[in-house]
Amino acid sequence: MFWRLAALLCLLAAQSAAAQGYPSKVVRIINPYAAGGPSELVARELMAGLGQEFGQQVIIESRPGGGTVIAADYVAKAAPDGHTLLLATAAPLIVMPIINPKLPYDAKRDLVPVGMFATVPNLITVHPSVPANTIGELIELAKREPGKLNYASAGPGTGPHLAGELFNSMAGVNLVHVAFKGAAPAVPEVLAGRVQVSFLNITPQMAHVRAGKLRPLGIASARRSSLLPDVPTVSESGLAGFIIESWNGIAAPAGTPQPVIETLSRAVVKVMSAPAAKERLQKMGAESTPMGREEFAAYLKADEARIGPIVRKLEMKSN
Numbered sequence: 001m002f003w004r005l006a007a008l009l010c011l012l013a014a015q016s017a018a019a020q021g022y023p024s025k026v027v028r029i030i031n032p033y034a035a036g037g038p039s040e041l042v043a044r045e046l047m048a049g050l051g052q053e054f055g056q057q058v059i060i061e062s063r064p065g066g067g068t069v070i071a072a073d074y075v076a077k078a079a080p081d082g083h084t085l086l087l088a089t090a091a092p093l094i095v096m097p098i099i100n101p102k103l104p105y106d107a108k109r110d111l112v113p114v115g116m117f118a119t120v121p122n123l124i125t126v127h128p129s130v131p132a133n134t135i136g137e138l139i140e141l142a143k144r145e146p147g148k149l150n151y152a153s154a155g156p157g158t159g160p161h162l163a164g165e166l167f168n169s170m171a172g173v174n175l176v177h178v179a180f181k182g183a184a185p186a187v188p189e190v191l192a193g194r195v196q197v198s199f200l201n202i203t204p205q206m207a208h209v210r211a212g213k214l215r216p217l218g219i220a221s222a223r224r225s226s227l228l229p230d231v232p233t234v235s236e237s238g239l240a241g242f243i244i245e246s247w248n249g250i251a252a253p254a255g256t257p258q259p260v261i262e263t264l265s266r267a268v269v270k271v272m273s274a275p276a277a278k279e280r281l282q283k284m285g286a287e288s289t290p291m292g293r294e295e296f297a298a299y300l301k302a303d304e305a306r307i308g309p310i311v312r313k314l315e316m317k318s319n
Contacts, residue, residue, distance in 0.1 A: 022082055022260050027058045029250070031087045032071035033154055034182030035062040038203035039248055042118045042286045043087050046250075049271030060087070064181035067156035068092040069103060076110035080255035082264060086111060088251040094304045095157040099316045109254060113300055114261055115268030116249035116291040118281055121221035122163045123202040124234065125214040127193040135218045135237035138197070142173035150176040151197040152186040156317065159246040160186075162307065163199040163220055165314045170239045190214065201246055202227065202285035220244040227285050247289070247303070249296055265293040 051058040063071040072092035078084035097107045132138040153160035180186035183204045189195045208214040218234040234242040272290035281288045
């Protein structure tokens with residue numbers, strides 16, 4: 001009994017020391033999507049704030065591919081010291097574990113939630129050449145020409161993929177899925193008209209909507225966006241209950257000392273609660289939603305309960 005108590009005290013002392021010296025080097029946030037996409041854009045706000053909070057360099061490193069699996073597996077196998085973190089979304093933590101039973105990592109065993117910092121609604125747009133000005137007209141066109149229209153996503157299992165397949169199911173149409181390694185490489189294909197429809201986040205599409213290069217049809221959130229107040233929600237447009245919003249959080253390798261997790265969690269909430277951070281995210285079409293470790297874990301559980309049945313019903317594929 002004495003030796004067990006002594007070992008426990010030594011472990012606690014070591015963890016406390018680790019937290020006091022954290023971070024001791026560059027903190028890397030691993031982005032599972034291509035550089036320049038919406039997740040990275042909103043994460044830059046967090047990156048800058050954490051850098052100031054810690055007095056240590058924080059960088060974002062993109063490792064796209066595999067529908068977010070490459071990045072998630074990399075972080076899951078990284079040293080559990082808080083210096084390698086995952087820019088987490090529903091794809092690697094909820095969707096991919098459902099649609100791909102052969103993942104090289106276990107989302108619940110190998111990764112732990114640290115905090116959440118932003119939500120971003122998905123925006124349905126079309127190339128100007130598409131003869132549809134509303135969600136209803138897009139549905140009518142897709143029914144007249146089944147299989148001829150395709151849509152862009154940020155990769156298998158991502159929010160835009162889920163949105164596209166849910167749209168197909170609810171509208172009774174067959175838009176063909178075209179997956180990219182993130183929104184950044186997807187947007188140019190839609191702008192060029194090689195892909196006709198986009199279910200991507202609002203953030204990378206806003207400038208092109210304002211320039212008239214993309215036509216917005218509907219926003220996939222519970223309420224209209226202040227950036228596009230004249231664009232109706234998809235629910236308003238006839239597909240009641242169509243709500244797909246992407247969220248962004250931070251996850252760490254399992255085994256990361258609890259004091260380090262707590263330090264990170266508090267920092268995420270502090271940084272993203274700042275009025276200036278909220279204002280800058282709002283201009284991107286995102287909403288600052290800071291959550292600590294426990295609240296984020298509860299949110300993950302609730303989101304899995306919400307979208308899990310949808311993913312299973314749609315029989316989404318990981319390729």
